[in-house]
Amino acid sequence: MALAGTTGWAAEAVAAALSFPDLLRNHQSMVFSIGLHFLRDRAAAEEIAQDVFLELHRHIGEIESDAHAIFWLRKVASRKCIDAVRRRKLRVAAALESVPEPAAREDRTDPMLNRRLQQLIAALPERPRMMVLLRYQEDLMPDEIARILEIPVGTVKSTLQRALGVLKEKLNRLNGEGRRG
Amino acid sequence: MDNLDRLLLDRLLKEAMRRQDPPVGFEARVLGMTRRRTTSWKPWLAIAATLIIGGGLGWQVDQERRDRVQGEAAKAKLELALRITSAKLQKIQKTIEARNQGI
Numbered sequence: 001m002a003l004a005g006t007t008g009w010a011a012e013a014v015a016a017a018l019s020f021p022d023l024l025r026n027h028q029s030m031v032f033s034i035g036l037h038f039l040r041d042r043a044a045a046e047e048i049a050q051d052v053f054l055e056l057h058r059h060i061g062e063i064e065s066d067a068h069a070i071f072w073l074r075k076v077a078s079r080k081c082i083d084a085v086r087r088r089k090l091r092v093a094a095a096l097e098s099v100p101e102p103a104a105r106e107d108r109t110d111p112m113l114n115r116r117l118q119q120l121i122a123a124l125p126e127r128p129r130m131m132v133l134l135r136y137q138e139d140l141m142p143d144e145i146a147r148i149l150e151i152p153v154g155t156v157k158s159t160l161q162r163a164l165g166v167l168k169e170k171l172n173r174l175n176g177e178g179r180r181g
Numbered sequence: 182m183d184n185l186d187r188l189l190l191d192r193l194l195k196e197a198m199r200r201q202d203p204p205v206g207f208e209a210r211v212l213g214m215t216r217r218r219t220t221s222w223k224p225w226l227a228i229a230a231t232l233i234i235g236g237g238l239g240w241q242v243d244q245e246r247r248d249r250v251q252g253e254a255a256k257a258k259l260e261l262a263l264r265i266t267s268a269k270l271q272k273i274q275k276t277i278e279a280r281n282q283g284i
Binding site: 020025028030037049053114117137139164171 | 191196198199211212
């Protein structure tokens with residue numbers, strides 16, 4: 001484990017904090033949710049999360065801190081999700097424009113609204129979908145998303161802007177139709 | 182939600198993207214897999230270690246045997262040389278004694 005400059009009790013504390021079972025326990029929801037929100041398939045999300053943690057177990061010696069572990073897990077989970085969709089064509093929804101629109105509800109915490117919003121997000125292409133997921137599930141800023149996805153921060157900002165514009169337009173359309181209905 | 186503003190959209194997205202726990206038993210299953218993976222290579226490691234140590238010991242024993250054989254051969258050659266030298270010296274001594282008695 002790379003603990004350069006850390007000695008004695010401090011090294012022991014860092015090593016203890018980085019034990020694999022603890023990392024698994026503390027971050028399993030994060031990794032599973034990345035898969036779930038991206039793929040909208042619980043079994044596939046579990047499989048992805050399992051692969052991510054098995055890979056972490058193989059690379060545990062390279063992890064330097066809890067923050068590094070979180071960054072590593074987000075990065076590997078994002079890559080595996082995008083690869084899975086591209087490889088197995090797991091895209092649940094078709095193109096964004098063809099998604100059927102539900103009746104609108106005013107209640108913000110309405111599970112139906114959440115579900116429809118998740119469907120709209122799932123209909124985005126892989127990269128914008130992952131950006132929206134990392135922005136809102138993980139509450140990351142564009143520069144952090146850029147580092148995880150290894151793309152320029154300007155690309156993240158413009159893509160997020162476009163994706164949010166599409167989602168906003170769709171939701172406004174839902175609302176309009178809901179009121180007419 | 183007419184003219185849906187950005188703050189409302191942010192709230193809706195955060196709500197829709199809330200983290201969820203994996204299925205019950207996920208943690209135990211992953212830990213089980215890592216244990217199997219960790220233990221699966223241990224017998225091979227033990228076999229490899231046994232072969233390396235056993236091979237090393239065998240080589241050492243063989244080397245000692247060769248050294249001993251070489252040592253014994255050298256000793257036998259030296260004894261033979263000493264015997265030959267001793268016999269020649271005795272012969273020379275007898276010749277000298279015979280010559281002295283003749284004078």
